[in-house]
Amino acid sequence: MKYSTNTSQHLTIGHVDAIDLAQSYGTPLYVYDVSKIRHTMRAFKAIFEKENVPYVVSYASKAFATKAIYQVAQQEGIHADIVSGGELYTALKAGFDPKHLSFNGNNKSWDELTVAVEKGVGTIIVDNFLELQILSEIAAQQNVKQDILLRISPGISAHTHEFISTGQQDSKFGFDLLTGQAKKAYDIAQKDENFNLRGLHAHIGSQIFDVTGFEKNAALLAETAQSWGWQPAVINVGGGFGIQYTSEDEPLPESEYANAIIRTLKGKAAEFDWKMPEIWIEPGRSIVGPAGQTLYTIGSRKDIPDLRHYLAVDGGMGDNIRPALYEANYSAVLANNPNAPTEEVVRVAGKYCESGDVLVWQQALPKTQPGDILSVLATGAYGYAMASNYNRNPRPAVVFVEEGKHQLVVARETYANLTALDKDYTLETTS
Numbered sequence: 108m109k110y111s112t113n114t115s116q117h118l119t120i121g122h123v124d125a126i127d128l129a130q131s132y133g134t135p136l137y138v139y140d141v142s143k144i145r146h147t148m149r150a151f152k153a154i155f156e157k158e159n160v161p162y163v164v165s166y167a168s169k170a171f172a173t174k175a176i177y178q179v180a181q182q183e184g185i186h187a188d189i190v191s192g193g194e195l196y197t198a199l200k201a202g203f204d205p206k207h208l209s210f211n212g213n214n215k216s217w218d219e220l221t222v223a224v225e226k227g228v229g230t231i232i233v234d235n236f237l238e239l240q241i242l243s244e245i246a247a248q249q250n251v252k253q254d255i256l257l258r259i260s261p262g263i264s265a266h267t268h269e270f271i272s273t274g275q276q277d278s279k280f281g282f283d284l285l286t287g288q289a290k291k292a293y294d295i296a297q298k299d300e301n302f303n304l305r306g307l308h309a310h311i312g313s314q315i316f317d318v319t320g321f322e323k324n325a326a327l328l329a330e331t332a333q334s335w336g337w338q339p340a341v342i343n344v345g346g347g348f349g350i351q352y353t354s355e356d357e358p359l360p361e362s363e364y365a366n367a368i369i370r371t372l373k374g375k376a377a378e379f380d381w382k383m384p385e386i387w388i389e390p391g392r393s394i395v396g397p398a399g400q401t402l403y404t405i406g407s408r409k410d411i412p413d414l415r416h417y418l419a420v421d422g423g424m425g426d427n428i429r430p431a432l433y434e435a436n437y438s439a440v441l442a443n444n445p446n447a448p449t450e451e452v453v454r455v456a457g458k459y460c461e462s463g464d465v466l467v468w469q470q471a472l473p474k475t476q477p478g479d480i481l482s483v484l485a486t487g488a489y490g491y492a493m494a495s496n497y498n499r500n501p502r503p504a505v506v507f508v509e510e511g512k513h514q515l516v517v518a519r520e521t522y523a524n525l526t527a528l529d530k531d532y533t534l535e536t537t538s
Contacts, residue, residue, distance in 0.1 A: 109446055110440055110445035110446055112444075112445060112446060116443075116444045116446070116447075117442060117443060117444070118440060118441075118442040118443075118445045118482055120138050120140055120400060120482075120508050121140040121141065121142055121143075121508035121509055121510065121511070121513075122508075122510060122511040123508045123511060123512070123513050125138070125400075125402060125442040125480060125482055126442060126443060126480055128402060128506060128508070128513060129402045129404065129442070129480045131513075132504050132506055132515065132519070133504065133519060134402050134403050134404045134421055134422070134480065134503075135401055135402065135403050135420075135421060135422030135426050135503040136401065136402045136503055136504055136505075136506060137399060137400075137401055137426075137486065137487075137490060137491050137503055137504070137505040137506070137517075138399065138400050138401070138402060138505075138506050138508060139176075139395065139398050139399045139487055139505070139506070139507050139508065140398045140399075140508055140509070141179060141398070141507050141508065141509040142509055142510060143397060143398035144176075144179055144394060144395060144398045145179065145183055147361065147390075147393065147394045147397075147398070148164065148166070148179075148180070148183040148185055148394060149183065150361050150362075151164045151185075151361055151365060151388065151390060151394075152164055152183075152184070152185065154361065154362050154365040154366065154369070155365065155369065155386065158366070158369050158373075160369055160372075160373070160383055160386060161383060161384070161385040161386070162385060162386045162387070162388075163185075163186050163341075163385060163386075163387045163388075164185045164186065164387075164388055164390065165185065165186035165187060165188045165209055165387055165388070165389045166180045166185055166186070166187045166188065166389075166390065166391060166394055167188045167346050167389040167390060167391025167392075168180075168187050168188060168189055168190075168194055168198070168391065169188075169189075169190050169194070169391060169492060170391030170392050170394070170395050170396070170487075170488040170489060170492060171391075171395045171399070171487060171488060171489075171490075171491055171492050172189075172193075172194045172197055172198075172492060173197065173491070173505060173516060173517055174197055174200055174201035174516070175201070175505075175507055175516035175517075176395065177197065177198045177201035177202075177203045178201050178202065178203070180203070181201075181202070181203050181204065181207075185207075186207040186208065186209065186229075187203060187207065187208055187209075188208075188209045188210075188211055188389045188391075189208055189209070189210050189211070189228075190210070190211045190212045191212065191219070192216070192218065192219040192222060195208070195210065195219070195222065195223060195226070195228070199226060205226045205227040205228050205229065206227060206228075206229040207229055208228045208229055208230070209228070209229065209230040209231070209232055209256070209387075210223050210228050210230070210231045210232060211232045211234070211258070211308075212232075212234060213234045213235065213279050213280050213281075214234075214235075215234075215238055215241075217241055217245070220238070220241055220242050220245050221245050224242075224245050224246055224249050224251055224253060225249065229254060230254045230255065230256060230305070231253060231254070231255050231256075232255070232256045232257075232258050232308050232343070233255050233256070233257055233258065233292070233296070234258045234280060234281055234282075235281075235282070236282075236288075236291075236292065236295075239292060239295055239296065239299075242255070242301075242302075243299050243301045243302065246301035246302070247301050251301070252300070252301060252302070252303050253301060253302055253303065254302075254303045254305050255296065255302050255303065255304055255305065256304075256305060256306050256307060256308040256341060256343055257282060257289065257292050257293060257296060257304065257306075257307055257308065258280060258281040258282065258307075258308045258309065258310075259281050259282055259284050259289050259307055259308065259309045259328065259331065260278050260280060260281035260282060260283045260284060260289075260309070261281075261284055261309045261311070261323075261324055261327050261328070262283075262284055262285050263309075263311050263320055263323050263324055263327065280310070281308075281309065284327075284331065289331065290335060293335055293337070297337075305339065305340045305341045306332075306339035306340055306341025306342055306343060306384065306385070306387075307328045307331065307332060307339055307341075307342060307343065308328075308343035308345065308387075309324050309327070309328055309343075309344065309345060310344075310345025310346065310347065310389065311324050311345065311347060312347050313346070313347040313349075313392060314347065314349045314350070314392065315347045315348065315349050316349040316356070316357060316358055316359065317359070318359065318363060318364055318367035318368075321344055321347075321364060321367055321368050321371075322367050322368070322370075322371045324344050324345070325342060325344050325368050325371040325372050325375070325386075326371050326375060328342050328344070329342060329371075329372060329375035329376075329379070329384075330375070333375075333379045338379070338381045338382065338384070339384055340384055340385060341384055341385045341387055342372055342384045342385070342386055342387070343387035343388075343389070344368055344386070344387070344388060345388070345389050346388060346389035346390045346391055346392070346393070347392075348361065348364045348390055348392070348393040349392075349393070350392055350393055350396045350397050350485060350488075351397070351485065352435065352436055352437050352438065352484075352485050353436050353437065353438050354438070355436075358393075361390075361393065365388065368386060368388065369386060372384065372386055391488060392488035392489070395487040395488050396485050396486075396487045396488035397485050397487065398487045399485065399486045399487020399488070399490065400482045400483065400484055400485075400486060400487075401422065401426065401427065401482070401483045401486040401490060401503075402442060402480055402481070402482050403420035403421055403422050403466075403480070403481045403482075403483065404420065404421045404478060404479070404480060404481075405418060405419070405420055405475050405476070405477055405478065405479045405480070405481055406419045406420060406421060406458070406477055407419045407477070408453075408475075415453075415454055416451060416452070416453040416454065417453065417454050417456050418453040418454070418455050418456065418472070418475065418481075419455075419456050419457070419458060420455060420456075420457060420458070420466065420481055421458055422457055422458065422466070422503065423456070423457015423458050423459045423464045423465075423466060424457055424459045424461060424463070424464045424497065425457070425459055425494060425495050425496065425497045425498065425500045425502070426490060426491070426494050426502065426503050427466060427483070427486055427490045427493075427494075428489075428493045428494075428495070429489055429490075429493070430465050430466055430467075430468070431461070431463045431464060431465065434468075436467070436468055437466060437467050437483050437484060437485065437486065438467065438470065438483075438484050438485070439455055439466070439467050439470050439472070439481050439482060439483045439484065440472075440481070440482050440484065441472055441473050441475060441479060441480075441481060441482075442479075442480040442481065442482045443479050443480060444473065445482070447473040448473060449471035449472055449473055450472070450473055450474050451471070451472060451474065452469055452470065452471050452472075453469075453470055453472055454467070454468060454469060454470075455467035455470055455481065455483070458498075458500075459497055459498050459500070460498055466483055467483060491503070491505055491517070496520075496525060499525055501519060501520035501521060501522065501524060501525060502519075502520045503519060503520075504517055504518055504519035505517035
C-alpha cells in the first residue's frame, strides 16, 4: 500500500506533514483527518436519501467525544448518541442541538436523566424497568412528554469479540425479548402519559464484517412490534460496522451495511402494510476510526536473538488500551518515510509498567532510529475515549487537520493537571 507523502517523503495527514505535526504539538499525538470524517458522514446520509426512506444517522460518540467532533457532526447534519452525563455536557458545551441527541446506557442516574429532560434531549433510549420508573417521575415533575425508544436484547450473537458483543441474551443491556421483559416494558411505556414511545432499539455488537446480523436485527425488531399489534415510528438497529485495522480485516462499504438494513425494513413494512418507519443507525467507529492516527516518538529497543525485536515508543496502553484489553491489532508506518522498504519485523511496545503494554503485535518496518516518528493507523475510535493517566502519565493532545490546515482541539495534559484534584492528607492520629 502506498501512503501519502510530500517532497520530503514524510507521511502526510490531510495534506499536512506528520513530522511537522509531531514537532509542533509533541507526541504522543492524536491526529484526525476531518475530511475523512465528513466523507463518511455524508456517505451514510446519501445511501438513505438515494433510497428515499426516512432516516437518522446518529454518531455514536462514545467512540470519540470532544467538543470539536460534536461540532463537525452538527455541521454535517447528523444526530449524536450519548451514554453519560459527561458526554451530554460536552455536546451541550459544543452547542449541539439537544433535540438531535439520543441518550443510551444501562444505568443512567437520576441526576443524568434530570439534566437530559431539562435540557431537551430529543430521545432517551430506555434500558430497564428502574429507568422507566425514574424517567416517568422526572418527566412528570418537569411536565414533559418525553420521546423514548425501548432498548431490546434481541438474542442475536454477532461474530465479534465477546467483550464487544451486546445483542446476545446474556447481556447487561436492554429488555430481554425471549423471557417477555420487552413486552412488559412496552405495556408500561404505552400506558404512561409521560412518554411518547416512538420505537425499538437493539445493538448487536461492534466491529462486524457481514450484513447477516443487521438483517436479522432489523427483521426481528419489526416482527416484534408487529406481534404486539403496534406500528413503531422508529426502528433503531444501532451500529457496529467494521473497519480495517490490519490487512487481514475486510470490512464492507458503508452502502452494503445500510442497504441490507433498508432492504430488510422495506420488505417488512410492505409485508405488514406499514408506513415506512424511520431507520436509525448509530455508526461511531466507522466514522472516526479510519480518520485517526496516533503519532509516537521512537525511543529504546530490545533485541532478543532468534526470538523478537521490541521497539518502544513514548506512549502505550494509557493512550490506546485496546490491544491490552482484548488483543486488538493495529498497523503502523514510519512517518519519516512510510513507503521505504521494510527490513525487519518488530513488536511495538509502550512505556507503561506492564508486560501487556503492546500497541502493535507484529509490524514490518524499515530500520528506525531513536527520535523517528511512528504513526499507528486507524486509532480514531476508542483511543482518546478510553485514555487514562496510568503511571501518572498525562493524556495526549488532539489535533484536527483538514485540507492542509491544522488546529489543536484538545490540549495536552500537564503534570499540574495530574495533581489538580489531589488533596493533602492532614488528619492527625494518636499512636
